Amino acid sequence: MTDITLHHAHQTRSMRSLWLLHELRVPFKTVVHAFGKNLRSAEYLALNPSGRVPALEIDGETLFETGAITQYLCERFPEANMGRAAGDPERASWLVWVHFAETITQHCAALTQQHVALYEDHMRSPIVMKLEAARIGKCYAALEERLQGRDYLLDSGFSATDVSCGYSVYSGQHFTKIDGYPLLEAWYQRVTARPAFQASLPPVGERLYPQDFFEIPS
Known part of the structure; x- marks a missing residue:
C-alpha cells in the first residue's frame, strides 16, 4: 500500500x-x-x-x-482518470488548465495578505486590493470562455483541471464574486457539489478566512 x-x-x-x-x-x-x-x-x-x-x-x-x-x-x-497522459489528445489542454489555476491563486494570495495577514489598516493598500480583485475577474472571464459548450474544462469530462481551478475559484470568491459569469457559476456549483470537495472543506471554527467576502475599501 x-x-x-x-x-x-x-x-x-x-x-x-x-x-x-x-x-x-x-x-x-x-x-x-x-x-x-x-x-x-x-x-x-x-x-x-x-x-x-x-x-x-x-x-x-x-x-x-x-x-x-x-x-x-x-x-x-x-x-x-483525473489526468490525461502524454499522447492523449487532451494532454495539452489538461496541462494548461491545471497550471492556469495557479495564475488565479497568485492574485488570491496577494489579497489574502492584504485582508488577512496584514492586521493594521495602515499596512493595507486599497489600490493593490482593487487591482488584484480585477485580475481575478479577468481569470473568471477566461474560464467563462473556456466553458462555452462544455460542462467541465475538458470535453471528455471532469478531471484534475476542474479540481485545480475549482479550488482557485473557491478562494477567489472571497474577494471577487462570480456573479455575471453564468457558465462559471453553473460549473462551480457542479464541481463543489462533489463529495470530495465537501470533504476538503475546513471544520467549523478552523477557517483561515474569518468571513465569506471581503469588501474592498474605497
Whole structure:
C-alpha cells in the first residue's frame, strides 16, 4: 500500500491537493498546520523549503508545489482518470488548465495578505486590493470562455483541471464574486457539489478566512 501524508493548512493551496486525494480515493494521512510561523520551523522547511503548504510525502519522496503534486498523483493513480497522459489528445489542454489555476491563486494570495495577514489598516493598500480583485475577474472571464459548450474544462469530462481551478475559484470568491459569469457559476456549483470537495472543506471554527467576502475599501 502506498504511504501518503499531506501537510495541509485549511483553505490554503493545499486544499487543492486534499480535494484531489479524495477524488482519487486512495488512503492518506493529513497533518494540519496552523497558517503562520510554524511553517518556518527547520523540521517543516526540510519538507517544503519555501515554508508553505502543501508538502506531500509519498513512499519516501517529498513533493511540493500543487501543480507538480497534481501531475504526479494523476500519473501514479491513472485508474481514477483525473489526468490525461502524454499522447492523449487532451494532454495539452489538461496541462494548461491545471497550471492556469495557479495564475488565479497568485492574485488570491496577494489579497489574502492584504485582508488577512496584514492586521493594521495602515499596512493595507486599497489600490493593490482593487487591482488584484480585477485580475481575478479577468481569470473568471477566461474560464467563462473556456466553458462555452462544455460542462467541465475538458470535453471528455471532469478531471484534475476542474479540481485545480475549482479550488482557485473557491478562494477567489472571497474577494471577487462570480456573479455575471453564468457558465462559471453553473460549473462551480457542479464541481463543489462533489463529495470530495465537501470533504476538503475546513471544520467549523478552523477557517483561515474569518468571513465569506471581503469588501474592498474605497
